[in-house]
Amino acid sequence: MAEETQPKWEGKAIAELKGPTPHQVWPFLEDFCNLHKLLPSLDKCHRVEGAPGQPGLVRYCASASLSGGDSDPSKVKWANERLLMMDPSDKCFTYEVLDNNMGLKSYVSTIRVVPMNDGDAKMAGCMIEWSFVADPIEGWGPQDLSSYIDFCLQSMAKKIESAIQEASG
Template sequence: MAEETQPKWEGKATAELKGPTPDQVFPAVDTCCRIKGVQGQPGLIRYCTSTAKKCFSYEVLDNNMGFKNYVATVRVMPMNDEDGKMRGCMIEWSFVSNPVEGWGLQDLSSLIDISVQSMAKKIENAIQEASV
């Protein structure tokens, strides 16, 4: 079956951060400009600022891992307890992708889950270190 006629893969992974607020996890971003590196090449470093609603999306069109079209959205949302008091936040990473040759949907879903869990741990550690 041709790649264009195969159904898109879709998935989502979440990670909970107990304590940090969405503002601590995802500060506002208003500007994004290249600092170092070459557009479209590995190693590109950007400077970003914004007032977005704790959400960003990105798209991968070509790479060395076999992705032909991959779009992801990362959101940071508050988590409240039963009384409505904020008790932390959640990172949600969702994606839509064309099937990737040599991969299964579960392979990609597992990679996203591992990545969002790792991201959450690094953010928690950075917030803890900054508050000491």
């Protein structure tokens, strides 16, 4: 008897940054092991193996705050994530979640920085796009995952905008 397969969840979140160019935003995202500096809910993010910026790089991400701020190590939410592709000229990268304790069986994501082009030359800025394909997560609905990704992306965009504003002025 064949196992019934559920369709993959797919989604995309977009954050608009008013002012910064893709060239200014990319360095914040290019450091694959820098995520804890951009996401307030993440306590740790560090390299496990591989060379920085190269496919095969594995990072470990962990958060006690996602589990209610409990300091009990058994309740920390964590994941190992592998960089699959990094393209600095196109300002994008793709990664997959490996081992984790958050119920992710298959998760692949691409993050891309693109210029905003609304025809208004005075309106500088760019967008960060975070797209994903994942197997269903037990206890979650597709909208739960989309909302979580959007929340993380908006938080990261605010942090990046603030850092760029502070550096320029």
